[in-house]
Amino acid sequence: MLESLFILFCLLSSGFCIESNNITASLVIKDPDTIVSSGNIYRLGFFRPANTTNRYLGIWNYVSAMSIIWVANRDNPLKDSSGIVTISEDGDIVLINGKREIFWSSNATSSPMNTSARLLDNGNLVLQDISNGRTIWESFGHPTDAFMPKLKLNDNPRTGERVLLTSWRSPQDPDFGSFTAGLQALNIPQIFIWNGSRPHWRSGPWNGQSFTGVADMYAKYLDGYSVMKQDDGTVSFMQDYYGKILMKIILKSNGSFVQTMWNVQRRVWDVTWIAPMDVCDVYEKCGPFGNCNLLNSPMCSCLKGYEPKNKEEWDKGNWSGGCVRKTLLQCDRNNNSTDKNKADVFWKITNVKVPDFMDVSTGIEAVECEGLCLRNCSCIAYSHDHGIGCMFWNRSLIDVRQLPIGGLVLHVRVAYLELDNQKDIRVIVIVPVTIGLVIVFIGIFFTWRWMAKRKGTKRKGRILTYEVGKSYISDSSGVVLRDDIDEPSLDELPLFSFQMLETATFQFDVTNLLGKGGFGPVYKGKLASGKDIAVKRLSTASGQGLQEFMNEVVLISKLQHRNLVRLLGCCVEKGEKMFIYEYMQNRSLDVSLFDRSQNILDWRKRFNIFEGIGRGLLYLHRDSRLRIIHRDLKPSNILLDEDWCPKISDFGMARIFGGNQNQADTGRVVGTYGYMAPEYAMGGRFSEKSDVFSFGVLVLEIVSGRKNTSFYNDELSLGLLGYSWKLWNEYNTVDMIDQRISSPSSLAEIVRCIHIGLLCVQEFPVNRPSISTVLSMLSSEIFDLPVPEHPGFTDRWNRSYVGSSSSKTSESANKVTLTALEGR
Template structure:
């Protein structure tokens, strides 16, 4: 019995591959396929087969295969009806119907699809809402995109006069809705050119200098009403473009001119403040745009109904939106608050004052708090009295105002800074000038409007004043200079006296501390380690947190006189022993060798640091002992020793399945995040490696060895050292070569450690391999060959978590990039590992990937000078 199925070559299968028919049409086409049974049995089988095809199609549609039409596209044959929606290709944005909070009206809009927080960035029918749920979004016969109600009345249209008949509307991952000709791909209309109240990544706010046309953000009337409100924002169409906010037709706020990357009238704005922000001036078109290296980050700007521009970013892994910047922070941010020639300073009371040489125009209004009338000159300028000519020795000059927001209506002039001054001085109408790198010379004639004084940033503004004002200023400078000289001498004597006494006090304190430590080491010790029992009654309570001292004789007894049988590990620093107190408590005793490179400074550094840190992924310090040349640290005992004892042992590594390895990676990342961001002290570890990761009885990781750690200030980004210490192979290139260390140094070490955990191989195991200098070089080679699976440890290669493992390798390569600025911070790495940041950027070539000439004696000696190979590390448990 033969069953034959005939399908026309240009029928359903060809059309569904081009995305031209819906799922219902697919089913219909398959039902209408021609079957020719030769008997009644064949007819029954044809019905069964035909039904199977239908069920198969329904099943496949559940998996979102796009053979019947793209899920991000609206075509003439595919429309959406309330409450249906479409989603962009990578599920970043969604377009559909919504109702604002407090309203029952229905609108068509676009919002972020990657968070449970409802964040609408664009609305179609803003001023004409639907009053029920009968709305439809479709492509009309003339090719336009329409929003219709149940009676087929048009509530919104793309309104393109030359729309193609065969057009489609697609929602892109940028949040842009584009109407394009399906045949040619020509874009006829896009939502980015018709914004609502939101400015998102890769959107462009345009203005045209010649025509004055502006592309504007427009505020909602209220949080429950998306219709066009009173405020609008955009780029001013001028040769010195500014970001402006208008209230109706009146200017409400301005950013100051742009130098191409920043607006100089926004305090503390720099390339870090707005990463990826750019302003372009192309012929007569000016436009602003911004983007982030991780495009999936929820980051946008919104113009509120009150006229405030807010920068909003999703707060890490939490479903919480965080306002990280706003344009209006004080009353001085309102345009022209102090009128002409008035200067606004939010730190002063009252906030408005007149420029030097000026006085209030309307005194009564000014004193009552109405400053809009501004100020006028007390005396005419010298050039005005001389009709533009000069009188020897009596010419106008300039006073410098620092940290200023420059006034409105600037004129741009070519030339250098000294030429700018000369030009302004020669022109009596020039009231002020300023020179800013990236912009050049700016001058002002007429009224100076919207002057503002900042506490920092801004620029220098030079105000023209009469000769008489300058003469008074010179006299004041002489008086001030004399007072400063006398004061400086007095201060210098006081400082010398202070530091002399302080030096003497420090020397005396060091001596007393050493004597106190020696005497305290003679006290008794008990297993519960309470402060009073450890230190006795003679120690100031303030010191207990920093220096818990234990009795040396008790440690000797606990370790059986540091017997070889109790030795857990040994390194350049000395040895680690297992000990047990009479009560049964196990401890790990680290006894520094007298010949160890680790001295009193590192010893005290570790005691002070780790005693202040409390985290489940940091090892806990129980106490220390200092007696003669003996320097001893006592830690909680870790029964499973260090990570390298498991990871690089052919037998033990079998017990580390992928779930356990990933748990260790997460634990190390959380511990490092605590050190960098969450602890009271901001700590840079500087010696993160497998042997410094201890494992408890449940194989939970704990970071140890803080002898090389350094404290960073909250505003400090990096530091330098002339003494490079650590372990070669884990050190970042900028630290190993130049002595510069930062949070990114620890991130580099974490990346090496991550690749070791995934591969089960030491970074140094490739030293004699001619193909790669290190594990980093090998991983980079496999990345370029698209063969990352070859890096995975054989003991976990059969696991069903391959996508997660490959993501970890990807993150590891991002962490070990050669330049510190290219590496993500640990606060970004942790959500990357947990897939909270969905899309990862491609890594750049890691450091130390190219083989050097190892036989060159001179270069070998140079390396020995630059790198400290394990001489000063403090590995607690395992023998290297």
């Protein structure tokens, strides 16, 4: 089927697709023919930019003809369609026209006579020695404007040799533009964009995980960025990204980096990152000793201890001249000065892209940096990062900006008078203000006490309650909001009285018990209006409490999606904490899936269930106003309505991410054994990929009909993930399929879902697909799936193994864990 679609695409395209990814002396490419990489990911052939008749040899993504990532003859275009690509007699790749004139050549310095060129699935065109497979030349060593996964940006400070990107002259002209980009490895690696010889943008220093001056850069653990140093002094920057997700970073003709990823569902390139991201990101926007902050007006200001060099120009908005020091430092004062012995001090500024031209001292603790800088008269600022060490500045502080998040702390050296004057002013202002505020607060407190007593007598026996938005007066005892509950947050939901819920559930009769979760028991109820509800009541024995209760109030009241359970209201009365949800006729997934007395879930229902779960996660991760990581995805937290539509519930463990945040750490690991990703369970690090791991476990459970915990008492078992991995490697995945759904007609689709589940539970987050990619895989928009790698937690996952962990854990009866990470 895939081959048929490929042939059809070739016939419909402007050229003919040669069924090979090689170029040899006997197999040539003639315009408009193309060759395609073995995985049908990239094409090599001829193209014509818009508004021109010039022809170029290039490489582009198979899915999008105009997403050019490499151009051979960018400064020497063909004027007609007579172009031919072949291997020359001396073993080079050459581009010639109909007159046999050479328009471009690989110019490999040591080409053997017997060579061939091959287009790889990462977009790299390699020239190889046929006799031994040795790579002689590669397009990744001579890039144009695209930074691709596996492509290395090199810099050798000893020899001056570099691998750089160069922008197109214009969007229609691939000739060499004025902007270049690459790695600068002096002192400490940084990525630069240059306009000619002048810096245009800078990433900030590399700390072993990320570039500290890029606010929204993913951590190395998720994105696979790395900086490597070779024995010959060459330093390389590379990204080893998840191979089947198409992404690229293009250096545009206007000097901006634009990262895009292919959206399979909408068939467009989504922009995921841009640099410079704003005007403050432009190199040296505010001049020497200036600080750029978009939240300030004006955005440029002088660092502490400095003033504008040209006040008139500065006030006009011309900040290029920068700032100069106002007061001499200790080393600059003459010996006759009365304040000669007054030591300098440091002013701290946070969330900073630290200045350029730093000197680095590795292996030094943060507390030592200040003393080292003070003892050096030429040191004007310092900073510290655990991955770098101490950074010192002895010249102008160039290209300083404050970031919305991230960055480092910069300590700027100033004369003692600068901070002493500030302290005197603060004392003069703060002391009277503080005394006045204390008097005002005392008066407010006593007034409030008097009004509360007076109002209490009038409201005795009366309470305002709600029934899904309808208010009325009741004679029941009043709702008591405990002191430790955030009352304004509760105002976002309708409040139900305890008496109303007691009546609706027949005094919480056991016959109305729907089940028990980590929060406590859940009861079915019926309001006076006839509406069915589910009441989740906090159990005093639960491992969860007020924090989880308030977390769910804040989160779920703001979320609306057909695959998320709808919260109708809550109750905080008589020491009780309860949630009121819409009633789900088919209860939770674990009941429907694992209880053999229930109706059998056929394959189509199961497929629709984890497709619906995926859509709910996509909303949480990408589409909702708040970016949510659920952290406790498991069958008991998936509810099913009367149409078997899945709805994600229980947001007590969920966490909100900032708009530019992609990963977080926690000292309190919460969740359920068997569903937590390894980087979260073992290191407290969680991200969207943590939920993807849990989703993968759910897929394997739904397909097999077996609980992840069903393996715990089997000493010879490797757990569900290990069992699935073992059968996968034995080409025997049929054995793990629930026999109640196994049929020849659905076998291929079920095996494909097992494949997707194994991709989701891979050990390292960078290897796991995003939830949007998972949905594309499920809908077969991505047909060719990558081979899964080793899943996390495939060692024995029994209780004795869990008990050997060095972290302190407690496990509740409902398998919810609360883990406090502590050092040995």
